[in-house]
Amino acid sequence: MNPFSTEALLAALKAQLPGVTVELQRNEAPSAQHSWLIAAQDAVVVAQWLRDKEGFDFCSNVTGVDWPTYLEVVYHLYSIEKRIGPVILRMRTGDRDKSVHLPSLTHVWRAAELQEREIFDLYGVIFDGHADLRRILMWDGFEGHPMRRDYVEPDDYEYEPTAHDHVAERASKHTTGGAE
Amino acid sequence: MNTELLGVPPDTITRREVIYDQEGETLEISMGPHHPSTHGVFRMDVRLEGERIVRLKPVIGYLHRNHEKIAEGTTYLGSIPYTDRLDYFCSLTNNWAYCMAVEQLAGFEVPDRAQYLRVILSELTRLQNHASAVGFLVQDMGASGTPIMYAFREREKILDLFEALTGSRMMCNYMRFGGCRVDLPAGWIDQLKALMKTLPAFLEEFEKLLVSNEILMARTQGVGVLSAKLAVNAGVTGPMLRATGVNYDLRKVDGYGFYPRFEFKVPLGEHGDVYDRYMIRVLEMRESVKILNQAIEQLPEGPIIDPKAKLRGFRPKPGESYGRLEAPKGELGFYLISDGSPNPYRYRVRPPSFVNLTILEDMCLGANIADAVIILGSVDIVLGEVDR
Numbered sequence A: 001m002n003p004f005s006t007e008a009l010l011a012a013l014k015a016q017l018p019g020v021t022v023e024l025q026r027n028e029a030p031s032a033q034h035s036w037l038i039a040a041q042d043a044v045v046v047a048q049w050l051r052d053k054e055g056f057d058f059c060s061n062v063t064g065v066d067w068p069t070y071l072e073v074v075y076h077l078y079s080i081e082k083r084i085g086p087v088i089l090r091m092r093t094g095d096r097d098k099s100v101h102l103p104s105l106t107h108v109w110r111a112a113e114l115q116e117r118e119i120f121d122l123y124g125v126i127f128d129g130h131a132d133l134r135r136i137l138m139w140d141g142f143e144g145h146p147m148r149r150d151y152v153e154p155d156d157y158e159y160e161p162t163a164h165d166h167v168a169e170r171a172s173k174h175t176t177g178g179a180e
Numbered sequence B: 001m002n003t004e005l006l007g008v009p010p011d012t013i014t015r016r017e018v019i020y021d022q023e024g025e026t027l028e029i030s031m032g033p034h035h036p037s038t039h040g041v042f043r044m045d046v047r048l049e050g051e052r053i054v055r056l057k058p059v060i061g062y063l064h065r066n067h068e069k070i071a072e073g074t075t076y077l078g079s080i081p082y083t084d085r086l087d088y089f090c091s092l093t094n095n096w097a098y099c100m101a102v103e104q105l106a107g108f109e110v111p112d113r114a115q116y117l118r119v120i121l122s123e124l125t126r127l128q129n130h131a132s133a134v135g136f137l138v139q140d141m142g143a144s145g146t147p148i149m150y151a152f153r154e155r156e157k158i159l160d161l162f163e164a165l166t167g168s169r170m171m172c173n174y175m176r177f178g179g180c181r182v183d184l185p186a187g188w189i190d191q192l193k194a195l196m197k198t199l200p201a202f203l204e205e206f207e208k209l210l211v212s213n214e215i216l217m218a219r220t221q222g223v224g225v226l227s228a229k230l231a232v233n234a235g236v237t238g239p240m241l242r243a244t245g246v247n248y249d250l251r252k253v254d255g256y257g258f259y260p261r262f263e264f265k266v267p268l269g270e271h272g273d274v275y276d277r278y279m280i281r282v283l284e285m286r287e288s289v290k291i292l293n294q295a296i297e298q299l300p301e302g303p304i305i306d307p308k309a310k311l312r313g314f315r316p317k318p319g320e321s322y323g324r325l326e327a328p329k330g331e332l333g334f335y336l337i338s339d340g341s342p343n344p345y346r347y348r349v350r351p352p353s354f355v356n357l358t359i360l361e362d363m364c365l366g367a368n369i370a371d372a373v374i375i376l377g378s379v380d381i382v383l384g385e386v387d388r
Helices: A006-016 A040-052 A112-123 A165-176 B016-020 B067-072 B077-083 B091-106 B112-140 B146-166 B188-211 B214-220 B228-233 B239-243 B274-298 B352-364 B369-379 B383-387
Strands: A022-025 A035-038 A058-066 A071-079 A084-092 A101-103 A126-128 B027-031 B043-049 B052-059 B319-327 B330-338 B346-350
Touching (some): A006 A022, A035 A040, A040 A101, A058 A084, A058 A112, A058 B319, A058 B346, A071 B330, A112 B352, B043 B369, B052 B352, B067 B346, B112 B188, B146 B188, B214 B369, B228 B239, B239 B330, B274 B369, B352 B369, B352 B383
Parallel strands (some): A035 A084
Antiparallel strands (some): A022 A035, A058 A071, B027 B043, B319 B330
C-alpha cells in the first residue's frame, strides 16, 4: 500500500469543490482510519470526483450502522490504480423512524448494488436511484428490519413462502388462462 | 414483489424485469435452491429464450442466520468460533481477518512465530480451497467423480494437518487476537514437509488431467467473459479479478502479515473467461507451495501470542477499524465499531463471494443455460458466507 493521507485528499476536495459539505471524523483507535462525513445531497458529486479525478475505482465495503437517533451508511473506498486507501465516506439519514432516504451510489460503483440492497433489507434505508431495491436476505413478505437495535422478533414466523410460489402462481395462471 | 408490504411507494423502485416481460415468448425457470450445481442453497431465477439466458436474478438468503446481529450480542472473543462458519472451507483465513480487524482496533502486536504460523495455515487453506474449487468446476461440466476425488484426496492430507494442530478439520477456531491459540504439536512440521514433497507432483498430475482436455477447453474458453473495467467497478476480487488481468492481490498490495518476506508471483489472466479463472487457481496453488516452502525454512522459535493481548473481559477503546485480507475467494473484510463495551457496537463482514455475485447476470446474459452452471461454479461461492 502506497503512502496516503486522507486529510490531504480532503483539503484537495474542498479546494476543488468548494460548495460541498464535508467534515473529517477522527478515529481515535490505533487503526487511525479517519472518515469523511458528507451531506447526503453532495454524496454523488463527491463520489464521482473521487472515482474520476482521484482514481478511487474500487468500493470495497458498504454497510449500515444504527445509531440512537439516525441511521448511517459507510463506504470503504480504495484505489486499485494507485494502490492507496482507504477513504471512508459516511452519510446520515434524518430521524431514523421518519426520513430514511439516502442517495444510491450504485451508478458510481456497482459494487454497492447488492450491499445497498442488504442495508435496505436489514436497516430500512431507502436508496434513491437504486435500480433494483428489493429485499435480499429476508423474504419479500418479511416485516421490519432485523439489524435495527429496536427490532423485536415476533413470537412465531408463521408465513414462510417457498422458493417456487410465484412461479407456481404464474404457471397456474397460464394453464387456466387466468380464469381463476 | 409487493412493494407496499415494505412501506415503500412502488414508484421509487424502477424494475428492470418489466423490459423482458413478454408472456409466452420466454420461459421462466427457477434453478435451485436444491439444484446440485448451485453449491448449496442458492437460487437463480432464469428467463430463457430457447436455451439462451435473457435474464438471471440471483436469489439468496436461504442460509441467512444474521451472523452480524448475533456477533453484536456476543463478546469479541465469542465471535471467533462463529467466523469459522462463514466460509466453512476456509475457517482459518476467516479467523485471521477477524483477528486482524480487532488487532487494528486495539493495537496488539503479533509475534514473529505466530505471523509465520498464520501464513502457513492460510496458504494451506488456499491450497485446499482452490483444489476443491477446480474439482467442483470440472464436476459441474459433467466429469463426475474422478477430478473432485483427486482434489479431495490431497485436501484430506491438509485437513489432517489442521486436525493435528487445532483439533478440528474444518471449524478450526485457531487464531486469537495478537497471535494463535496453541503451538505446533511434535512432528507437525515433518508431516508438512512430507506433504510439500508430494504436492508438486499432484499439481502436475491435476493440471495434466485437465489442461489439455478438449471438452474442458470448449466448455470454458470464451464463456462467461468479464471485462476488467466492469470487474473493478463491481468490486469483484480474488481469482475472478485477476483472471481479467488486474494485478490486485492484497498479499502484495497491503503486505499484511509477513507476506512481504516471501517471494511469489501473482498469476494474471488475459481474457477474463471461465478458463482463465480456473487457470489462475491452478497457478496460485503453485505459488502457495512456494510460499509454504519458504515459511517452513524461516519459521522462528518464540512466543505465539502477544502478552499484552487480552481475550477475556476485553473492552477496546471507542473507535473503529476495517481489516481486510486476501482470502482464497477474494477480499474478506471485517468492519468493527467499538463503543467501549465488551460487545462490538457494529460488526460487519464483507464477504468476497457475496460481492462477486453482483455481476453474475452480466456474465450469463446471452449464454446457454448449461453454461450458467459453470459460470456460477467459476465464481466459487460458499453460501455460508453469501447468506451469513
